[in-house]
Amino acid sequence: MNSSVEKDGQFVNLEAVAGGMPPEEALYDLAELFRAFGDTTRIKILSALSLSELCVADIAELLSMSQPAISHQLRVLRQARLVRVTRRGRSSIYALDDEHVRTIFDQGFRHVRHITPEGGENHG
Amino acid sequence: MNSSVEKDGQFVNLEAVAGGMPPEEALYDLAELFRAFGDTTRIKILSALSLSELCVADIAELLSMSQPAISHQLRVLRQARLVRVTRRGRSSIYALDDEHVRTIFDQGFRHVRHITPEGGENHG
DNA sequence: TCGATATATGCTTATATGCTCATATAATTA
DNA sequence: TAATTATATGAGCATATAAGCATATATCGA
Numbered sequence: 001m002n003s004s005v006e007k008d009g010q011f012v013n014l015e016a017v018a019g020g021m022p023p024e025e026a027l028y029d030l031a032e033l034f035r036a037f038g039d040t041t042r043i044k045i046l047s048a049l050s051l052s053e054l055c056v057a058d059i060a061e062l063l064s065m066s067q068p069a070i071s072h073q074l075r076v077l078r079q080a081r082l083v084r085v086t087r088r089g090r091s092s093i094y095a096l097d098d099e100h101v102r103t104i105f106d107q108g109f110r111h112v113r114h115i116t117p118e119g120g121e122n123h124g
Numbered sequence: 125m126n127s128s129v130e131k132d133g134q135f136v137n138l139e140a141v142a143g144g145m146p147p148e149e150a151l152y153d154l155a156e157l158f159r160a161f162g163d164t165t166r167i168k169i170l171s172a173l174s175l176s177e178l179c180v181a182d183i184a185e186l187l188s189m190s191q192p193a194i195s196h197q198l199r200v201l202r203q204a205r206l207v208r209v210t211r212r213g214r215s216s217i218y219a220l221d222d223e224h225v226r227t228i229f230d231q232g233f234r235h236v237r238h239i240t241p242e243g244g245e246n247h248g
Numbered sequence: 249t250c251g252a253t254a255t256a257t258g259c260t261t262a263t264a265t266g267c268t269c270a271t272a273t274a275a276t277t278a
Numbered sequence: 279t280a281a282t283t284a285t286a287t288g289a290g291c292a293t294a295t296a297a298g299c300a301t302a303t304a305t306c307g308a
Contacts, residue, residue: 013176014182014185014186016175017172017176017178018186020175021171021175022171026233026237027164027171028167030161030167030229031162031164031166033232033235034158034159034167034232035158035159036162037154037158037161037162038156038159039265040155041267042155043151043152043154044145044151047151048141051141051144051145052140056284057284057285058138061138062138062141062142065267066267067284068267068268068269068285069267071286071287072266072267074285074286076266081239090282090284091283091285092285098238100231100235100238101235103231104231104232107227107228108154108158108228109146109150111224112150115153163295165297179254180254180255180256181253181254181255190297190299191254191255191256192255192256192298193296193298194255196257196297197296198255198256199257200295200296213306214253214254214306215253215254215255215305216255216256
């Protein structure tokens, strides 16, 4: 059985692992999703939107960043379907797309807090 | 009250939002966490490790990638505390660091499936 | 100790990404 | 329509990052 490789006394069936993994495209989409979360500016935007719907100018003011910089990042968030936008007058009002986004955000936050609770480093 | 800005008939209190957001450092850590998830190679590694502990060579074979490429990414995952490593003989056995990692991974997967169910593209 | 095996790490290059500046598009009002 | 306001977008630059190659480190066996 060439699918089982002995490694220091334990057996690992690589084919079983390969077979249990989701299809390549799904994993690509997943990485793309997390990549959208993986930037400080975008995380700040999502954090703000988890508290209130906001227009572009407000987000820019809140983060002390330029309007184009915010618009560029909002586009990334839109393409990743993490936020949705509705025009109201001259403004574009942005909001979290759905509760999944909040859940992923909160789950990540819990992980970070677990690793470094209360600002201290807790490796172990 | 300069903290409330009227926007097309609705009031948004920017200071309230600013006050409700986590400290800058926490948001930076959070982005860093998601950035570690935000690469196809690393997602594949995590997906594999969610099924079984694996040594470096097995991961390289599983993903059809070079050993140094895998080692480089494993280092990123280690630094983000998403995986832990234990030496067993000549091999380094990698595993998911804790259940939080699996939870974040699964939650993201549910989101992706929700957006594009059954492998089809569902772009609104 | 020497050789073989397994993994980790520098260094380098190609590519990706975030931001700025300038400008285009869209919506409101005179 | 023209002017104003709000947002979106394109080009370009500076930086970050993933992977390749070569090599260092570590462990085991003879």
